[in-house]
Every structure is written in structure tokens, then in C-alpha cells.
Amino acid sequence: MIEYITPERIANSIMQDSTFSGYYLIVEGTKDYKLYNKFVTKEVSIKEAWGCEKVKELIGILKERDFEKVIGILDADFSVILEETIESDKIFVTDFHDVEVIMLKSTALLNILEFFCGEKKVKDFIGDRNVFDILVGLGYEIGLLKLANKLYDLGLVFKPEKLEGNPLKYKDFISEKDLSFLGRDSMIQTVTNYSRNRTGKVSTTENIENKLEVLSKQSYDLLHLVNGHDLTNILFILMKKVLKSTNKMLHDYNSIEDALILTYDNCEFIKTELFSKLYLWSREHEVNLFKQELVDQVKEKASLPLAN
Structure with a gap:
């Protein structure tokens, strides 16, 4: 019954949930949920919007309602080939066509x-x-x-x-x-x-x-x-x-x-541009986005001496 889950309904459920005070990560579907859930902390709640356009629409609705604690991840699809850009600083895009x-x-x-x-x-x-x-x-x-x-x-x-x-x-x-x-x-x-x-x-x-x-x-x-x-x-x-x-x-x-x-695994994910952009965003906004072991690997990698 996915087709009946509208961005408005998801936005309402987010804003009405008084039990969670962290950030929401909006993704396209179940497999995105399964993947990114491996890397984020419990201070982040992942919601499926069931489609690329619905992710954009949902984040737009929440912005109109002055709800700031939300970001989204989209598959790039053909956007790079078609030179399409997303006019939102809350949406991040995969390095390649999709995850x-x-x-x-x-x-x-x-x-x-x-x-x-x-x-x-x-x-x-x-x-x-x-x-x-x-x-x-x-x-x-x-x-x-x-x-x-x-x-x-x-x-x-x-x-x-x-x-x-x-x-x-x-x-x-x-x-x-x-x-x-x-x-x-x-x-x-x-x-x-x-x-x-x-x-x-x-x-x-x-x-x-x-x-x-x-x-x-x-x-x-x-x-x-x-x-x-x-x-x-x-x-x-x-x-x-x-x-x-x-x-x-x-x-x-x-x-x-x-x-x-x-x-x-973590070692592969931290190599991506997507991770780098999300990591920088999390530091700038002081959001505890990624699990500690992931952050520790980034710090360890940064501290390694450069090869001659």
C-alpha cells in the first residue's frame, strides 16, 4: 500500500511524534533504509518517502512548516548526465547513479x-x-x-x-x-x-x-x-x-x-563523497549523525602519515 503513503502523511507523523527529538533522514525506499541505518546513530530516525520526487516534496513540506531537523539522501540517477541540480541544502546525492x-x-x-x-x-x-x-x-x-x-x-x-x-x-x-x-x-x-x-x-x-x-x-x-x-x-x-x-x-x-x-562496510562508505559531505554537514551543524566507530575510523585515517 506504498502508493497511499503521501509526503503529507509522513510530514504529519514526523511533526506529531513528541517521543523523538533528534534529526530525521529521509530516503527513497527500504533498501536505502537498510544501508544507511548501518551507519547512523540512534539520534537519527530514518524515514522512507517511497520515491525520489516524494523525498523532495516531503522535505519541502517540512521546510514550509519551519521544521529544520531533517535532511535527505537521493540517488543521483541521471542528474549528473542531464546537468540537473537540486536547489536544497538539505538534500545529499549519491556519488554514482544509485547506492x-x-x-x-x-x-x-x-x-x-x-x-x-x-x-x-x-x-x-x-x-x-x-x-x-x-x-x-x-x-x-x-x-x-x-x-x-x-x-x-x-x-x-x-x-x-x-x-x-x-x-x-x-x-x-x-x-x-x-x-x-x-x-x-x-x-x-x-x-x-x-x-x-x-x-x-x-x-x-x-x-x-x-x-x-x-x-x-x-x-x-x-x-x-x-x-x-x-x-x-x-x-x-x-x-x-x-x-x-x-x-x-x-x-x-x-x-x-x-x-x-x-x-x-564502514571502510568502503567513508571513501565516498556522500559520506564526506554528510560528515562535514554533521560537524558544521553539531549533529551526532554517524556511529562512533565510523567517526573513529575517519579520525584514524586522517592521522596516518602520508606515503612518500
Whole structure:
């Protein structure tokens, strides 16, 4: 019933809660909650707003009501590529497209690969290659398609209407045999079939191909183009079908994202620009935002002598 939880209702619940006097951190959804909750103190209450625009709207409502004890974190999505800025000093944005890309570009990726599939299987398949680069390379085309859909209103849909709905079938354009990309035609056909009867009008295959061709001639920062949910779906194919993991905890891409959240640690988080900006903000505003062990690691890192 997430669709019925409006920013107004969340704002009302925040302002009516007399039992909590700390700061509120507004995030987009449950997985953001799970991740950031690992790092913040009990003096911070995390609230899901259920979407990027709802985070902005909620913080705007609270500002209008002169409620100051609130900040938000948003996925960057395509904002860097489209040169979009957020006019709020209370909203912070992820380094890359989303938190999943941040976690995948860390030691957490190899850790969960070896946990689910075994070190030997992983090494035999990966060899001297970088597994993150493999995922990004495969996520490029659908990332480009999502960007084209945003820019040209192609009427495409990439996720189910409800959480329990049927997901997009990545296996129809990413090979379950060797993880190869099965071609742009297969991808477009899969997404257009998935989108039919879900939006007002799905663009023609020819128009979609033309728009993709135009965008493919541009140079984009891949870490802002690729979508983390696409990468984790591709990673699921790698683990389950290509490497044939028999781990019973590996159900779908959600299992992978949960494993990333569990594995992603303080050492990785403090490397991000997002952490640096939040840490500086917390010091300037004298807010006890992060857990002490995280703060201690920052202080220890700062005190280390520089290498020659």
C-alpha cells in the first residue's frame, strides 16, 4: 500500500511524534533504509518517502512548516548526465547513479560472489578481468535505453507496478549460458513487450532504435549511466545460471542487494563523497549523525602519515 503513503502523511507523523527529538533522514525506499541505518546513530530516525520526487516534496513540506531537523539522501540517477541540480541544502546525492552502483564498486562485490559461488568458480570465469567492469559493460545498453526513455518519452516501463509484480526478463537479452549481450534488438523487444498495456503508448521499434543510435554516439560517465538494479539482475544471472550457484539464499536480485548491504562496510562508505559531505554537514551543524566507530575510523585515517 506504498502508493497511499503521501509526503503529507509522513510530514504529519514526523511533526506529531513528541517521543523523538533528534534529526530525521529521509530516503527513497527500504533498501536505502537498510544501508544507511548501518551507519547512523540512534539520534537519527530514518524515514522512507517511497520515491525520489516524494523525498523532495516531503522535505519541502517540512521546510514550509519551519521544521529544520531533517535532511535527505537521493540517488543521483541521471542528474549528473542531464546537468540537473537540486536547489536544497538539505538534500545529499549519491556519488554514482544509485547506492547499488556504489556498493558494487567496492570489495563487497567480490566478497558476495565468492560467498555464493566459491572462489574457484569465480576465478575460472573472471580470469584477469574486473567483474565490476564486466557488469557495467553489460548494463550500458539498458542504461542507454532508460536514458532515451527519459529524454524522448518512449513510453517504456522497466519495473513492475507493484513490488510483487513480474520483473523484466533480463535473460531474454543477457545470455544465461555465458553472460553475453544478446543484442540491442532482443533488449528493445523484451522491454517493449513488457511495456505494452502499461503506458499510454509505446513508441515504435524504429523510433527507439533511432534514439538509441543518437545517444550511443555521445560519451557518458558510465557510473552515472548504468542502473544498479540492472547490474544486480545481471549479477544474478552470472551467479545462478553461469556459475550455477546452489546457495539456497540466492533467490533473485533482491537477495544480491541484501547481501551487498550486509557486506558493505564502514571502510568502503567513508571513501565516498556522500559520506564526506554528510560528515562535514554533521560537524558544521553539531549533529551526532554517524556511529562512533565510523567517526573513529575517519579520525584514524586522517592521522596516518602520508606515503612518500
